Amino acid sequence: MPLETKLIALAILVLVATAAGIFWRVNTGKAHRVRSGEQVQLARLEATKDGSAVKAFGKRATFVQFSSEVCSQCRTTARILGEYETKHKDVLHLEVDVTDRLDLAAHFNVLQTPTTLVLDGAGRVRARIGGTPKHGAIQEALESLEIR
Amino acid sequence: MSKPTPTQIDPRGPRFGAAITSLLLLVTVWLGLDATTQDAAFGLLVAITALFAIGAIFGNSRHPYGWLFKKFVRPKLAAPKELEDPRPPQFAQAVGLFVAAIGIVLQVVGVEYGVAYAAGAAFIAAFLNAAFAYCLGCQIYLGLKRVGVIR
Numbered sequence: 001m002p003l004e005t006k007l008i009a010l011a012i013l014v015l016v017a018t019a020a021g022i023f024w025r026v027n028t029g030k031a032h033r034v035r036s037g038e039q040v041q042l043a044r045l046e047a048t049k050d051g052s053a054v055k056a057f058g059k060r061a062t063f064v065q066f067s068s069e070v071c072s073q074c075r076t077t078a079r080i081l082g083e084y085e086t087k088h089k090d091v092l093h094l095e096v097d098v099t100d101r102l103d104l105a106a107h108f109n110v111l112q113t114p115t116t117l118v119l120d121g122a123g124r125v126r127a128r129i130g131g132t133p134k135h136g137a138i139q140e141a142l143e144s145l146e147i148r
Numbered sequence: 149m150s151k152p153t154p155t156q157i158d159p160r161g162p163r164f165g166a167a168i169t170s171l172l173l174l175v176t177v178w179l180g181l182d183a184t185t186q187d188a189a190f191g192l193l194v195a196i197t198a199l200f201a202i203g204a205i206f207g208n209s210r211h212p213y214g215w216l217f218k219k220f221v222r223p224k225l226a227a228p229k230e231l232e233d234p235r236p237p238q239f240a241q242a243v244g245l246f247v248a249a250i251g252i253v254l255q256v257v258g259v260e261y262g263v264a265y266a267a268g269a270a271f272i273a274a275f276l277n278a279a280f281a282y283c284l285g286c287q288i289y290l291g292l293k294r295v296g297v298i299r
């Protein structure tokens with residue numbers, strides 16, 4: 001194969017990989033509004049917090065973070081959402097490991113982890129964030145609930 | 149979390165390894181595009197496959213690149229902001245092993261540019277990991293589990 005062709009092939013490969021990376025970075029972690037989202041059955045999540053079962057949604061909002069075993073971004077996400085929970089009263093952060101709960105993954109159509117559902121005070125899905133939430137994405141999601 | 153979490157690692161270790169891997173894969177593609185250097189490409193891919201196997205079976209901390217990172221790179225860096233679970237990069241190594249092994253099979257059955265195709269695909273994943281902190285496990289693990297490819 002001529003040298004020029006090889007160089008072009010390699011350049012295309014590097015460009016495609018870079019473009020894919022930029023595309024992913026731009027789109028990951030955005031809050032997407034969910035219209036007429038479903039009412040989440042809390043018991044079904046079998047979520048625990050500090051060792052005990054969670055019995056009620058956050059009064060104003062609940063973050064349901066779906067995680068898996070093989071997920072380096074889940075920790076970062078848990079930290080970000082946890083900090084938000086600490087700073088804002090009435091906001092609850094739940095982390096649910098779906099590695100062995102494929103029924104939940106299928107029900108909520110979770111393809112990547114972390115995926116975070118933002119629920120309103122009644123437990124209805126109002127927004128969805130795939131990947132580590134971008135700066136401002138949480139605020140944006142809560143503003144769509146008219147929660148600040 | 150039902151299972152115990154293994155010892156946490158510096159997330160920059162696997163990314164350092166991914167940077168070396170992506171360079172080697174790029175060289176493999178280059179060599180694999182020419183009939184005169186195809187054997188060298190194949191040899192390099194076999195070596196990369198073996199390295200992926202070490203990473204997939206023993207994890208990053210016992211991988212040669214992990215050792216290089218600990219010995220020469222980490223002492224020059226500030227402490228990491230956050231530690232990471234070793235399982236996601238280990239999963240990525242297993243995916244790399246799978247893709248690289250396909251390249252070996254393609255070469256053995258005589259597919260033209262088979263090594264270059266497989267090395268190119270693996271390059272994209274390794275490069276995304278090194279340059280963009282892309283986490284393959286986050287993106288495809290659950291999907292593979294849901295369709296039953298892995299248990």
